[in-house]
Amino acid sequence: MGWFLAAAVLLLTAALVLRTSSPRKALAVAGVALLSIVGAVLAFLLSDPQGRARSTAIAPGEIVLSDVILSTDRYGRQLSGDITNSSDRRLKTVTLRLTLRDCVPDQPCREAGEEMEQVFLALPPGQTVHFSVLVARAGLKLKGELKWNAEVADAVADF
Numbered sequence: 001m002g003w004f005l006a007a008a009v010l011l012l013t014a015a016l017v018l019r020t021s022s023p024r025k026a027l028a029v030a031g032v033a034l035l036s037i038v039g040a041v042l043a044f045l046l047s048d049p050q051g052r053a054r055s056t057a058i059a060p061g062e063i064v065l066s067d068v069i070l071s072t073d074r075y076g077r078q079l080s081g082d083i084t085n086s087s088d089r090r091l092k093t094v095t096l097r098l099t100l101r102d103c104v105p106d107q108p109c110r111e112a113g114e115e116m117e118q119v120f121l122a123l124p125p126g127q128t129v130h131f132s133v134l135v136a137r138a139g140l141k142l143k144g145e146l147k148w149n150a151e152v153a154d155a156v157a158d159f
Helices: 002-019 023-046 051-055
Strands: 063-073 076-085 091-103 110-123 128-134 145-157
Touching (some): 002 023
Antiparallel strands (some): 063 076, 076 128
16 A cells, blocks of 8 residues: 555656746655655555554454364365354454374374364354365375364454
């Protein structure tokens, strides 16, 4: 946004300089425009672009997962369950961390992969919604039994 503002000021300045008959006025207009551009760029660079994202964050502990299952169908593996919004703001996006482990009997389980899945919603405070997402590691080759864990990694409010 700052770059567009700087470009608009530059174009406006060029138009004013070309229309001005006096060289001193043209230099004054160009100087003011240059200062405006530098100010706009500095304001953009010094602003906190992550500040807005932080202000809309919801603590993962305020989001409750329940009845979560990992099933297999003809499309691959589906992670599904219920999400409850226990915060006081409307929930926009939940990022789930799915950890997969390959467990062979009489051996410690080995990590088979980790996956982050986003669920997009508009869930008001105190309400529950059912979700279902396709897991990308659907064709995972295992030597033993698949053990998994799903948890809320991140949550973002609408406003």
